[in-house]
Amino acid sequence: MKRLFIATLVLFGLAVGMTYAASVYPEIPKATGEPHPEGNEYWRINHMDLLRHDRDLTVRDGIRDTDASLAGCVTCHAVNGSDGQPVTFKSEDYFCRVCHDYVAVRIDCFQCHNSIPPKMDKASLMYKGKTETFEVLLAYIEGLSK
Amino acid sequence: MNIPDLKLKGAEIHRRDVLKGGAALATITLAPGVTLMAMGNGVAAAANPGVRWGLLIDAGKCPSDCSACVTACSDEHGWENNGLPTDPQWIRKVTLRDKETGYENTLPVMCQHCENPPCVDVCPTGASFKREDGIVLVDRHTCIGCRYCMMACPFKARSFLAESITDQKPYSPRGKGTVEGCNMCVHKLDRGDGTTACVEACKATGYNAMIFGDMNDPESDISKALASYPSIELRADLGLNLGVRYQNI
Ligand code: SF4
Numbered sequence: 001m002k003r004l005f006i007a008t009l010v011l012f013g014l015a016v017g018m019t020y021a022a023s024v025y026p027e028i029p030k031a032t033g034e035p036h037p038e039g040n041e042y043w044r045i046n047h048m049d050l051l052r053h054d055r056d057l058t059v060r061d062g063i064r065d066t067d068a069s070l071a072g073c074v075t076c077h078a079v080n081g082s083d084g085q086p087v088t089f090k091s092e093d094y095f096c097r098v099c100h101d102y103v104a105v106r107i108d109c110f111q112c113h114n115s116i117p118p119k120m121d122k123a124s125l126m127y128k129g130k131t132e133t134f135e136v137l138l139a140y141i142e143g144l145s146k
Numbered sequence: 147m148n149i150p151d152l153k154l155k156g157a158e159i160h161r162r163d164v165l166k167g168g169a170a171l172a173t174i175t176l177a178p179g180v181t182l183m184a185m186g187n188g189v190a191a192a193a194n195p196g197v198r199w200g201l202l203i204d205a206g207k208c209p210s211d212c213s214a215c216v217t218a219c220s221d222e223h224g225w226e227n228n229g230l231p232t233d234p235q236w237i238r239k240v241t242l243r244d245k246e247t248g249y250e251n252t253l254p255v256m257c258q259h260c261e262n263p264p265c266v267d268v269c270p271t272g273a274s275f276k277r278e279d280g281i282v283l284v285d286r287h288t289c290i291g292c293r294y295c296m297m298a299c300p301f302k303a304r305s306f307l308a309e310s311i312t313d314q315k316p317y318s319p320r321g322k323g324t325v326e327g328c329n330m331c332v333h334k335l336d337r338g339d340g341t342t343a344c345v346e347a348c349k350a351t352g353y354n355a356m357i358f359g360d361m362n363d364p365e366s367d368i369s370k371a372l373a374s375y376p377s378i379e380l381r382a383d384l385g386l387n388l389g390v391r392y393q394n395i
Contacts, residue, residue, distance in 0.1 A: 055287060056287075059283070059285050059287065060193075060275065060277070060285065061192065061193050061277075061278070062192030062193035062277060062278075062279070062332060062335075062336045063192055063193075064192060064333075064336050064337070071316050088312070111310070111321035111322060111323070112286055112314065112319040112320055112321030112324070113314065113316075113319045113321075114312075114313065114314045114315070114316050114319070118316035118317075
């Protein structure tokens with residue numbers, strides 16, 4: 001009888017623990033766009049190194065045609081607020097903050113970088129993903145004919 | 147879950163470079179000081195070492211009541227100057243007055259993009275640097291906001307951003323605690339526009355007081371103008387070899 005009681009307690013404890021665990025683990029917002037070919041785990045662990053590498057290429061060498069750009073990140077990973085507009089880094093729901101708040105790691109990116117997706121005008125053609133190959137081609141042909 | 151390789155190795159970075167093509171630059175050393183370089187296919191590195199971007203400003207064509215270039219720069223990069231001494235100012239109109247005759251002349255002054263930039267010499271972190279194509283920039287990722295470069299600059303061309311800001315232009319990130327200044331619209335040049343916001347605005351006014359171009363290319367408008375009319379550098383005595391030249395001052 002005593003044993004059964006303890007077993008019940010343990011089971012109950014586990015159940016509570018699991019519910020608790022499920023509720024504190026950050027709920028990572030789903031992204032739009034094509035998934036990372038390297039897989040999410042890879043990006044979760046290496047995103048800062050990938051970005052740091054490309055940022056130096058862009059700032060120092062002027063190479064803007066990089067694989068990773070912050071503007072690209074914030075575009076696919078935008079989280080819409082109740083008004084249907086993407087929320088800024090100020091919001092707790094912001095993609096990066098969901099995990100960064102959880103592990104208490106501060107990020108400085110958005111002190112300088114805009115945290116919402118750039119407007120898709122002609123000025124930001126370079127931020128467009130590979131899916132718009134057709135438009136990129138058109139722009140290229142247009143450039144040639146100048 | 148399949149996690150093949152979670153470590154970012156040197157080889158991985160290399161693979162990414164090669165895939166990009168743009169950064170794939172093979173250098174073979176033939177003899178000390180002699181190298182053979184081969185560019186990968188695809189987009190060449192945007193900051194081309196063969197280019198020296200420059201500006202030629204004709205003060206004689208620049209009326210005192212026009213500040214289109216200043217407004218254009220402010221709009222393009224999102225900085226705002228409300229007249230406070232701490233407000234950022236990437237470009238400003240300066241008035242010169244001949245004390246003897248009272249003749250007044252105005253001209254825009256911005257970062258002069260020196261060949262030998264004092265701001266780069268003094269920067270303790272390497273944040274202030276010169277690109278291969280002669281543009282002098284601040285890498286805000288490494289800027290610690292010490293403002294040595296502001297002290298070193300003979301042209302007062304750099305500003306310190308003292309306030310938190312939001313809603314930056316995506317192509318011109320800027321933030322509190324770092325130093326900033328004219329970047330010759332690198333985002334436009336890297337995109338292939340071949341001009342800057344201030345020069346476009348000056349053209350639009352019809353005054354045509356500014357010419358932008360590659361000073362290394364003898365066929366460019368700026369090189370031709372420099373070769374046919376007298377021009378000066380500000381503080382030529384410092385021997386900095388500036389990327390911005392003036393006429394009629
Ligand atoms: S303020 Fe920034 S860019 Fe200027 S010298 Fe200091 S670290 Fe370098």
